[in-house]
Amino acid sequence: MGNKVALEARSIYKSFSGPVTVDVLKDVSFSVDRGEYASIIGRSGSGKSTLLYILSTMDTDFTGELLIDGVGVRDKTEKELAAIRNEKIGFVFQFHYLLNEFSAIKNVMLPGFKLNKVSEEELEHNAYGYLKDLGIEKLARKMAYQLSGGEKQRVAIARAMINDPLIIMCDEPTGNLDSKNADIVFNIFKDLTEKYNKTLLVVTHDLDFAKKTGRIIELHDGKVVSE
Amino acid sequence: MRLKHLSDIALALMLARWKQTLVAAIGVTFSIALFVTLLGFMEGLNKLLDGIVLNRTPHIRLYNDIQPSKLQPIDISKEFKNYHNFISSVKPGKKRREIYNAQQIINKLERDDRILGLAPKITDQVFYNLGNIDLNGVINGLEVEQEAKLFAFSDYIIEGKYQDLQTISNSIIIGQGVAEVINAKLGDVVTVTAAGGEQFPLKVIGFFESGITEIDKVQSFASLSTTRKLLGVSNNYISDIQIKLKDLNIAPTLAIEYEDLFSLDAEDIQTANAQFETGSGVRSIISYAVGITLLIVSGFGIYNILNMLIYEKMDTIAILKATGFAGSDVKKIFISISLSIGVAGAIGGIFFGLLMSLGIDAIPFSAPSLPTVDTYPIDYGIQYYSIAVLFAMLTTYLAGWLPAKKASRVDPVVIIRGK
Numbered sequence: 001m002g003n004k005v006a007l008e009a010r011s012i013y014k015s016f017s018g019p020v021t022v023d024v025l026k027d028v029s030f031s032v033d034r035g036e037y038a039s040i041i042g043r044s045g046s047g048k049s050t051l052l053y054i055l056s057t058m059d060t061d062f063t064g065e066l067l068i069d070g071v072g073v074r075d076k077t078e079k080e081l082a083a084i085r086n087e088k089i090g091f092v093f094q095f096h097y098l099l100n101e102f103s104a105i106k107n108v109m110l111p112g113f114k115l116n117k118v119s120e121e122e123l124e125h126n127a128y129g130y131l132k133d134l135g136i137e138k139l140a141r142k143m144a145y146q147l148s149g150g151e152k153q154r155v156a157i158a159r160a161m162i163n164d165p166l167i168i169m170c171d172e173p174t175g176n177l178d179s180k181n182a183d184i185v186f187n188i189f190k191d192l193t194e195k196y197n198k199t200l201l202v203v204t205h206d207l208d209f210a211k212k213t214g215r216i217i218e219l220h221d222g223k224v225v226s227e
Numbered sequence: 228m229r230l231k232h233l234s235d236i237a238l239a240l241m242l243a244r245w246k247q248t249l250v251a252a253i254g255v256t257f258s259i260a261l262f263v264t265l266l267g268f269m270e271g272l273n274k275l276l277d278g279i280v281l282n283r284t285p286h287i288r289l290y291n292d293i294q295p296s297k298l299q300p301i302d303i304s305k306e307f308k309n310y311h312n313f314i315s316s317v318k319p320g321k322k323r324r325e326i327y328n329a330q331q332i333i334n335k336l337e338r339d340d341r342i343l344g345l346a347p348k349i350t351d352q353v354f355y356n357l358g359n360i361d362l363n364g365v366i367n368g369l370e371v372e373q374e375a376k377l378f379a380f381s382d383y384i385i386e387g388k389y390q391d392l393q394t395i396s397n398s399i400i401i402g403q404g405v406a407e408v409i410n411a412k413l414g415d416v417v418t419v420t421a422a423g424g425e426q427f428p429l430k431v432i433g434f435f436e437s438g439i440t441e442i443d444k445v446q447s448f449a450s451l452s453t454t455r456k457l458l459g460v461s462n463n464y465i466s467d468i469q470i471k472l473k474d475l476n477i478a479p480t481l482a483i484e485y486e487d488l489f490s491l492d493a494e495d496i497q498t499a500n501a502q503f504e505t506g507s508g509v510r511s512i513i514s515y516a517v518g519i520t521l522l523i524v525s526g527f528g529i530y531n532i533l534n535m536l537i538y539e540k541m542d543t544i545a546i547l548k549a550t551g552f553a554g555s556d557v558k559k560i561f562i563s564i565s566l567s568i569g570v571a572g573a574i575g576g577i578f579f580g581l582l583m584s585l586g587i588d589a590i591p592f593s594a595p596s597l598p599t600v601d602t603y604p605i606d607y608g609i610q611y612y613s614i615a616v617l618f619a620m621l622t623t624y625l626a627g628w629l630p631a632k633k634a635s636r637v638d639p640v641v642i643i644r645g646k
Contacts, residue, residue, distance in 0.1 A: 059640045091549050097545075111551055113232035
């Protein structure tokens with residue numbers, strides 16, 4: 001393992017231009033080390049989701065520097081960014097975003113197809129392993145639309161892990177779940193950092209959830225106000 | 228990214244909207260089926276119609292035309308070289324229709340490997356005598372076997388055997404029109420008067436019908452020797468040499484060559500039947516235009532359905548991109564959807580096209596001018612099928628390309644934030 005720092009943001013600015021230019025992010029700088037469990041909190045409109053999309057390389061319209069695993073993402077092509085997302089970043093969304101056309105296990109395997117590093121059998125074995133760790137191996141063959149919200153979110157977490165990413169990013173992972181399922185998801189995340197030594201970056205407005213994480217980055221009006 | 232996995236995703240997306248996909252594929256099937264049927268039918272007809280003329284017409288005909296010499300003495304004279312020649316209405320001199328040294332010419336032509344075969348012929352004016360009335364006619368003296376072999380002579384004999392011309396002396400095959408007028412039956416004897424004035428009784432051993440009344444009313448056929456006797460000419464008299472070539476297209480150049488070589492008049496098939504080539508060409512163009520329009524229309528069908536699919540599957544596209552699929556992967560997925568619709572449609576289209584062609588091929592069709600044909604003609608040329616498939620692939624690719632490009636540009640952030 002080379003770099004200790006998994007992800008580093010250096011004075012990121014972002015503004016939405018329109019009739020009135022709105023600065024969403026102002027001079028955001030922080031870094032996340034490997035194995036860290038960090039959360040970004042802030043009120044609605046504080047720019048936390050925007051920041052997450054920039055960190056995930058999906059949004060490239062910003063100024064400043066973003067380094068993932070020590071490599072700057074500026075001047076990378078769309079294809080190279082996609083490869084970075086595929087290999088180094090796992091993503092869990094608020095709305096589970098599974099592909100309804102596929103079974104749960106196929107959904108988990110999809111990013112693996114793209115990475116194409118292991119055989120399909122091995123990939124399926126890995127995917128099944130992750131589903132088992134999350135306690136939903138029985139649902140592997142079910143179609144995505146047949147699952148409940150909590151089950152979907154766990155499948156999404158398994159999908160985020162399939163390529164053994166450097167960092168897993170979550171956008172309001174519990175925002176759409178009841179407290180019981182939210183607890184399950186939180187415990188899974190905790191296991192991820194403790195058992196698998198994963199790096200996690202969670203965006204949430206749920207202060208209780210954030211308090212249980214290792215580190216809180218608070219955003220207010222596009223600025224990092226406290227760590 | 229393996230092709231198998233891309234196609235897996237494409238297949239899943241297609242199955243999610245299998246009804247529309249099926250409709251698009253049926254559109255392609257329909258257009259390809261019609262394309263091959265239309266062209267097969269049209270080209271079949273073209274070939275049949277051209278065949279009526281082309282099979283019976285010599286590719287090159289060598290003969291002595293009755294016309295004044297192209298080079299008049301005054302043109303050759305050195306004395307009047309710089310003068311303007313205004314002598315008009317020059318008459319031809321006494322010139323026989325006979326081809327001189329016919330046998331030598333035939334021998335020489337037979338060694339020419341561009342020639343498939345040749346048949347000597349005698350043509351002359353005659354009268355059919357019906358009591359006091361004389362009917363105008365044309366007698367054709369043929370080398371019967373060659374004529375049958377090269378120019379499908381036997382196809383047009385509706386009664387009797389053409390071989391009898393050779394075996395029965397003083398025999399004749401008369402046109403159906405002539406036969407009706409002079410009320411002749413098989414085995415009857417008709418009197419024929421040659422232009423020279425000699426009368427000759429000939430036994431009717433068959434009837435001929437080309438389907439063109441004007442021809443059937445005047446033409447009759449006899450063997451070379453019978454015709455020579457009738458016309459009172461020598462044993463090697465020949466007025467025409469009919470040549471069939473291996474390659475029809477060299478006829479015009481070869482005609483000029485023979486004209487110079489043998490000092491005869493030569494007429495090539497393209498000059499003699501220019502209008503047939505034009506007709507076939509135009510018919511082909513029209514059917515190709517209709518067929519290709521059908522294929523383009525089916526392309527629009529695919530375009531529409533893919534566009535719909537993309538709008539419906541925005542979430543899927545966004546998630547694929549968020550999990551690391553590049554725009555080019557998304558593009559490949561949608562183009563492969565489009566191409567699979569195209570391929571499936573094409574396979575179906577070829578199948579149904581062949582079926583429809585077979586159906587048309589079985590419909591009875593009879594025309595008096597086409598004695599060898601009893602069902603509608605179809606040309607099963609592989610080229611129509613290949614063009615259809617090639618063009619279908621092209622249109623489906625293009626129809627898929629635009630929506631696929633749109634899909635590849637979907638911004639996942641916009642979709643995911645929009646929730």
